[in-house]
Amino acid sequence: MDAYTSNPALLANSELFRRYMGRRVRTVVKVGRFEGGNLYAQAPDGPQISIRQVVKNEEFTQFVEVIGVVEGENTLRSEVCTNFGDKFDLGQFNTLCQMANGAYQDIFM
Amino acid sequence: MYSDSGADGGSLFGGGGFMPSQSAGLNDNSFSPGGGSKKGGSQSSGLIPLTVKQLSSASQKPSDDNFYVDGQEVNNITLVGMVFNKEEKVTDVSFILDDFTGRIEVKKWIDGQDSEELVELRNIRNGIYVRIYGHLRSFQGKRNVVAFSVRPIKEFDEVTFHFVEAIYVHAFNMKTQGGLAGSRTPASTAVPYSGHPASSMTPNPSVNMRTNLANQYMAPASVPVGSNSVDECQRRVHALFDEPANLAIEQGLHVDDVARKMVGYSKQQVKDAIEFLVNEGFIYSTIDDDHFKSTNG
Known part of the structure; x- marks a missing residue:
């Protein structure tokens, strides 16, 4: 049964980082600036977060999904970044994060 | 094109699929050969949007290939996730679909003559998001999905949409099942068959x-x-x-x-x-x- 659950990533907005410290999460951000290997971006619920170890020279679209480990209240260490295009409803995604960690979390984790 | 087939197709299939008034043709074959083919029709469902987590915790009857999620018989499903470990063979393309709630093996048989389909499958690369429509089954004790269709996701709101839809169907089924149990079998409230009737009262x-x-x-x-x-x-x-x-x-x-x-x-x-x-x-x-x-x- 291991194959089914190996390495899951929890849907999270920045508010949930505190809850998932040290764990693998999945979020979508609006790309801001790129500085010294860190990507500064807007989390689905609004705050700025920094994402470490983003692979350089990667061409990002405006919205990027980041899968990574929570290192701090506003910091992620990136494992996988996926371009989510230039048109994405962050608000809707934020609502999903809330639902997936609230009343309906049993179908996600 | 993909956004059309994704969003509209998804809601079309999903909306029709899980509604109790619909039944899938496949059910009858797999569950009740012959007479009483209406049996289970009101409970089985067509195409259900799910998370892999739900698939892995789906219950299964012994000596039977049917799966149950939220009490619904599950045959045809739609999943959205990322492709890993893709392998192309002459007869099929298989990969691991990871929707970050879990991973499951997906296989798509290749109809050799259909070149359009092949081109589409070649475009499926490791690390991209896809939506699949397929059939859940168990093979040698391992659950996998035989896909009818594997399409790359082009508009990523579809990813959000899929999970919201999975939540909706889950909530819908939990609610109606509760409702149905009350309305369809009124006797059940009077007969303590479960052994602990009070449990249905707990919040x-x-x-x-x-x-x-x-x-x-x-x-x-x-x-x-x-x-x-x-x-x-x-x-x-x-x-x-x-x-x-x-x-x-x-x-x-x-x-x-x-x-x-x-x-x-x-x-x-x-x-x-x-x-x-x-x-x-x-x-x-x-x-x-x-x-x-x-x-x-």
């Missing part, structure tokens, strides 16, 4: 869920006549006879076996129910007057 959702699942586990072979004419005991006895494992027994079930499994009912109640079901033509006596078998077998 704890997980307990409710378990109660519901227990109900549905008994219910999938619902009686093919108006439920009002069949009381709870009869319905449950009939469901027992319709369980695939019991259909497979040549001489059918002995009255005592049935009575033993019908916790909460007296032997006389069970006998009465059996007599009723015989008279209505749902079951018949086999090697002697104590053995009965479903006419659906």
Whole structure:
């Protein structure tokens, strides 16, 4: 049964980082600036977060999904970044994060 | 194009699929060959949007290929996730789909002549998001999905949409199943068959869920006549006879076996129910007057 659950990533907005410290999460951000290997971006619920170890020279679209480990209240260490295009409803995604960690979390984790 | 097929197609299929009034043609083949083909129709569903987590925790009857999620029989499903470990062979393309709630193996058979399909599959690369439509099955004890369609996601709101839809269907099923259990089988509130009737009163959702699942586990072979004419005991006895494992027994079930499994009912109640079901033509006596078998077998 291991194959089914190996390495899951929890849907999270920045508010949930505190809850998932040290764990693998999945979020979508609006790309801001790129500085010294860190990507500064807007989390689905609004705050700025920094994402470490983003692979350089990667061409990002405006919205990027980041899968990574929570290192701090506003910091992620990136494992996988996926371009989510230039048109994405962050608000809707934020609502999903809330639902997936609230009343309906049993179908996600 | 993909956004059309994704968003509209998804809601079209999803909306139609999980609604209880719909039934999928496949169900009848896999579950009830022959008579009583309406059986389970109201409970089975067409195309259900799910998370891999739900698939991995889907319940399965012994000696039966059917899966149940939230008490719904699951045949055709749609998943959205990332592709890993893609392998192309002459006859098929397989990969691991990871939706970050879990991972599951997906296989798409290649119809050699259809080059358009091949081109589409070649475009599926590791690390991209896809939506798949497919059939859940179990092979050598491992669950996997045989896909009818694997399409790359181009508009990523579809990813959000898929999970919201999965939540919606989950919530819908939990709600209706609870509602149905009350309205379709009024007797169930009066008969403490579960052994702890108070559990259905508790506000704890997980307990409710378990109660519901227990109900549905008994219910999938619902009686093919108006439920009002069949009381709870009869319905449950009939469901027992319709369980695939019991259909497979040549001489059918002995009255005592049935009575033993019908916790909460007296032997006389069970006998009465059996007599009723015989008279209505749902079951018949086999090697002697104590053995009965479903006419659906």
